[in-house]
Amino acid sequence: MxxxxxxxxxxxxxxxxxxxxxxxxxxxxxxxxxxxxxxxxxxxxxxxxxxxxxxxxxxxxxxxxxxxxxxxxxRASADVKELALSHISELEERICELQDMVSTLKHLAHCCSGDGRPDCPILNDLAAPTALPAPPRAGWKKIGTRHH
Amino acid sequence: MxxxxxxxxxxxxxxxxxxxxxxxxxxxxxxxxxxxxxxxxxxxxxxxxxxxxxxxxxxxxxxxxxxxxxxxxxRASADVKELALSHISELEERICELQDMVSTLKHLAHCCSGDGRPDCPILNDLAAPTALPAPPRAGWKKIGTRHH
DNA sequence: CCTAAACTTTCCCATTATGGGAAGGTCAAT
DNA sequence: ATTGACCTTCCCATAATGGGAAAGTTTAGG
Structure with a gap:
């Protein structure tokens, strides 16, 4: 063939x-x-x-x-099962991540009027200053102060 | 900066x-x-x-x-909401696909003894001749019959 | 003032799994 | 013999991210 x-x-x-x-x-x-x-x-x-x-x-x-x-x-079926179980774990982790996204988005969409007005909680969320784990490195210089 | x-x-x-x-x-x-x-x-x-x-x-x-x-x-917040909702749909579709995989795998893993014996329902499933939507094209030639 | 460390630049390559398409060779049926 | 449907290899593209090299810049310490 x-x-x-x-x-x-x-x-x-x-x-x-x-x-x-x-x-x-x-x-x-x-x-x-x-x-x-x-x-x-x-x-x-x-x-x-x-x-x-x-x-x-x-x-x-x-x-x-x-x-x-x-x-x-x-082979030992235990080896196969182990492979399958670890794969299930990975899939479930990905599912959780996606579900987290969905629930956040659903909440935001629910709060959004979805009409002709520009005010939008979804954009507000995206634009919200998220608390970052590691804050910016020691005080950035103001821009435009450097000349060589 | x-x-x-x-x-x-x-x-x-x-x-x-x-x-x-x-x-x-x-x-x-x-x-x-x-x-x-x-x-x-x-x-x-x-x-x-x-x-x-x-x-x-x-x-x-x-x-x-x-x-x-x-x-x-x-902008109209409706446009943003539409984008968000369609994204939610995509995410949910991916979640469904993953969940289908998980439920199949869980069933198979459940049926697998997971001991030292080689017999394994998981491998049996993978090896099972799946019914394909489109069957093979008109009868394949037997191998090794062609000489040029 | 000089040097070393830390930063920046661009460029190329790798990942994962799959497909598109070109250029050219082969096979089967008309 | 021609044509259409195959097959071959090779290169490129996708999506998003990172690694790393080579070279230039800035900064801090001595």
């Missing part, structure tokens, strides 16, 4: 198949005499595995680890 | 201040005779505004729009 067929059969674009090969996620397939890549149904299984892992949000690096575990018949 | 001070006062790194200038998000500040960028406290306000917008997850492009509205005294 050529790369286009493997792409259609796996859901991974031809472009990405070549990319995965170039970064070593999958091994280079054999080639026809005319240099076309040739894939087996086994290769397609691997590509689907990758596709599914990516769909679940695993980075390519972690996908590679999962692939390694998958192909290691003597 | 030099760029380092503006960075400390705004929470935006010097690197990013230059970057924002290069993409036109902020206007080029005047320079000293020795070519150092000079910032006013007004510039710092702008940078803080950007920082806050970025913290709330607005893309740089949308941040630029917000900045434009902020500086337009005759």
């Amino acid at each position: 050529n790369i286009g067929d493997a792409a259609a059969a796996s859901g991974v674009s031809a472009k990405m198949i070549r990319h995965y090969e170039s970064i070593g996620l999958i091994s280079p397939p054999r080639r026809t005499e005319s240099n076309y890549r040739v894939y087996s149904t086994e290769d397609v299984h691997v590509l689907r595995f990758i596709k599914r892992a990516r769909t679940l949000g695993f980075s390519i690096e972690k996908t590679g680890m999962l692939l390694g575990l998958w192909q290691d018949r003597s | 030099n760029i380092g001070d503006a960075a400390a006062a705004s929470g935006v790194s010097a690197k990013m201040i230059r970057h924002y200038e290069s993409i036109g998000l902020i206007s080029p500040p005047r320079r000293t005779e020795s070519n150092y960028r000079v910032y006013s406290t007004e510039d710092v306000h702008v940078l803080r505004f950007i920082k806050r917008a970025r913290t709330l997850g607005f893309s740089i492009e949308k941040t630029g729009m917000l900045l434009g509205l902020w500086q337009d005294r005759s």
Whole structure:
């Protein structure tokens, strides 16, 4: 099967198949005499595995680890589970960050009349002098006082 | 004030201040005779505004729009609100996607014994032949049958 | 006054994952 | 033989950020 067929059969674009090969996620397939890549149904299984892992949000690096575990018949399921759990944690952290943004924005939007008048609590919030963790370094010089 | 001070006062790194200038998000500040960028406290306000917008997850492009509205005294708060609401929608969509991943993964991890045995529902799921929307193109040729 | 440290400048490169597109070779069907 | 659909490699682009080099500037200490 050529790369286009493997792409259609796996859901991974031809472009990405070549990319995965170039970064070593999958091994280079054999080639026809005319240099076309040739894939087996086994290769397609691997590509689907990758596709599914990516769909679940695993980075390519972690996908590679999962692939390694998958192909290691003597793996411990504990290793896989650990990978999955740490990934869940990362996802949940990102969710929290996004939820924080949403709740702040919802509050601001709720307070905004949303009519033709210019006054806007959303802009006011964005423009509010936020207390920074580290205050400016020792008194800045006034601008325009330096001459060389 | 030099760029380092503006960075400390705004929470935006010097690197990013230059970057924002290069993409036109902020206007080029005047320079000293020795070519150092000079910032006013007004510039710092702008940078803080950007920082806050970025913290709330607005893309740089949308941040630029917000900045434009902020500086337009005759804006309608409805425009700002619309921007905010559409941003909220995007965030919520991303949250949903992440939550889908998490719930699938939690289910799989729950089903995984996580011990020393190799059998693992997580890997089984990843390896499961997923039904693809578009099936492979008309019957692939068997491999290795082509000779030129 | 000189030197060293701290700062600034520009420029290039890396990241993550994906796609677009060009230029050229190959294959299959008309 | 021509045409259209493939394939190949190579370069570039995205979004936002940072790292680091090489060179110039400023400032503080001695």
